Amino acid sequence: MEYSFEQAKIIGGIGADDEYWRSLSRGEFRLSRCAVCKGWMWPAHFRCAQCGAWELEWVEVEPRGTVFTWTRSWYAFDRVKERAEDVPYVTALVELAHAGGARVLGMFEGPDEVIRIGAPVRGEIRPPTAKSKNYPSIVWVPDPAVARAPWGGAAP
Amino acid sequence: MSQFRGKTAIVGIGQTPYYKRGASPDPELKLALRAIVAACEDAGIDPRDVDGFVSYASERNDAQKLVSALGTREVRFASLAWVHGGGIPGALGIAASAIIAGQAEIVAVYRSMAESSHQRLRVAVAQNDTAAQYLVNGLESPAQILALRAQRMLEADGVPHAAMRAMAKAAYYHARNNPRAYGRNTVLDDETYDNARLIAEPYNLFDCSRENDGACAILVVSAARARNLAKTPAYILATPMGMLAGGGALEENIKPYGGAGQIGVARRLWAESGYGPKDVNVLQVYQNMTMMGIGSLIDHGFCTPETAGEILQFENLIAPHGKLPMNTSGGDLAEGFIHGMGLVAEAVRQLRGESCNQVPGAKLSLMTGGPGDTMSSTGLFGTFETL
Numbered sequence A: 001m002e003y004s005f006e007q008a009k010i011i012g013g014i015g016a017d018d019e020y021w022r023s024l025s026r027g028e029f030r031l032s033r034c035a036v037c038k039g040w041m042w043p044a045h046f047r048c049a050q051c052g053a054w055e056l057e058w059v060e061v062e063p064r065g066t067v068f069t070w071t072r073s074w075y076a077f078d079r080v081k082e083r084a085e086d087v088p089y090v091t092a093l094v095e096l097a098h099a100g101g102a103r104v105l106g107m108f109e110g111p112d113e114v115i116r117i118g119a120p121v122r123g124e125i126r127p128p129t130a131k132s133k134n135y136p137s138i139v140w141v142p143d144p145a146v147a148r149a150p151w152g153g154a155a156p
Numbered sequence B: 001m002s003q004f005r006g007k008t009a010i011v012g013i014g015q016t017p018y019y020k021r022g023a024s025p026d027p028e029l030k031l032a033l034r035a036i037v038a039a040c041e042d043a044g045i046d047p048r049d050v051d052g053f054v055s056y057a058s059e060r061n062d063a064q065k066l067v068s069a070l071g072t073r074e075v076r077f078a079s080l081a082w083v084h085g086g087g088i089p090g091a092l093g094i095a096a097s098a099i100i101a102g103q104a105e106i107v108a109v110y111r112s113m114a115e116s117s118h119q120r121l122r123v124a125v126a127q128n129d130t131a132a133q134y135l136v137n138g139l140e141s142p143a144q145i146l147a148l149r150a151q152r153m154l155e156a157d158g159v160p161h162a163a164m165r166a167m168a169k170a171a172y173y174h175a176r177n178n179p180r181a182y183g184r185n186t187v188l189d190d191e192t193y194d195n196a197r198l199i200a201e202p203y204n205l206f207d208c209s210r211e212n213d214g215a216c217a218i219l220v221v222s223a224a225r226a227r228n229l230a231k232t233p234a235y236i237l238a239t240p241m242g243m244l245a246g247g248g249a250l251e252e253n254i255k256p257y258g259g260a261g262q263i264g265v266a267r268r269l270w271a272e273s274g275y276g277p278k279d280v281n282v283l284q285v286y287q288n289m290t291m292m293g294i295g296s297l298i299d300h301g302f303c304t305p306e307t308a309g310e311i312l313q314f315e316n317l318i319a320p321h322g323k324l325p326m327n328t329s330g331g332d333l334a335e336g337f338i339h340g341m342g343l344v345a346e347a348v349r350q351l352r353g354e355s356c357n358q359v360p361g362a363k364l365s366l367m368t369g370g371p372g373d374t375m376s377s378t379g380l381f382g383t384f385e386t387l
């Protein structure tokens, strides 16, 4: 049977983002915007509050942005215990200016000194694993294209 | 000022002991009954006369399960406030509104939690409604999700880490005098805080609320009825619930991002009550995590990110003589955590003069609802002379 994230589907939140996960499983990073007025909408929702349209479109965008905030988890909580061996691990919330300022969560892989608010990162798409709850995922890594150390405050 | 202001009062408080999570000798339903009956005894009200039942979040012990043990003559009103701890003052507002509208006369507002008869408390509190974006990326607990918020407030907004430490120390300091407090034996000094085990940066163990088994209930009646009862009434001045545009279940895309999501309700609290931050004598600040308590204080106008370091110093936060005495029972961090409901009881005790860390002559008592959800609520209570 072909892989689908829906086999492990997590019910929670708004729940209009199936196409995000479907895209990732095809190796594409797509975010949503209104099909009529083209306004970015993230997370995806069922209706555009700006123009009232009910249709979304999923646009392939470059997974590149800056760290908006982050945390390093030192404890494997019950519902994410698959990551116990990775503790401490870092999760980053990344802002994508070219997609309406959408902020997208992902794991961060890189040196400790890099993870600062404003640090430039790019996303790598990873296949589903138990750790990612059998969902495909985006992992944020330092972006060498705009690298200039130290990162502190020098982000674009 | 609103038609709601001062029309009702809290006249009874009842609490079971705080048990270690999973260690309650009684199941949740029995704890709820014990708390409601204790609130009735405190108020001098026959439990059979309670005709309204209100709770919030994922409370499962609804009126149907309670009435036959209470001997309830008639249930006339029952309701639940949405969200999590953010709904607590909102639940009081529902109770007060029902009384003002003539739908009920004596309303119990309560919360009961026991891990043994349910599931892991933090999972129960999350109501199994956590978006895939979080779980896929290693985030499950409010501690982790609100750590994202805290890190932004530290690194981008400029709130100093020392303010978090002061909030934790004040809670544990007050717990020392509270025989009910689960954390009463912990001496939290700077060194202990600084060396504590990290949970999710920037939070360590002492930044996070406890998880306890237990129940807490309060009784709301009309102001007219309150005047003839045993205890000094704590009049309900305002309990606004809601959120502003830019909030919602937005997976960290809320605007503004820092703070507690209480800017709108705080503005309404001051407008509806006719008071402001400078008038408040004592505060019970819901702290699932220290930085979120700071967010509530910022949203309510007690400080700004820029002044947080100067204002939120330990000496300012403690009873009896601090300028901003808060969490005088030990609060969610150090007294115990029945999903924040213990804060209501302490807000009332301060107005009665019954707190174990009494602020002398306290007349205006604030209780902020759970921060972090962008829908929240906040409550201001006062003595007769504040009406």
Ligand SMILES: [Zn+2]
Residues within 6 Å of the ligand: A034, A035, A036, A037, A038, A039, A048, A049, A050, A051, A052, A053
């Ligand atoms: Zn539109």
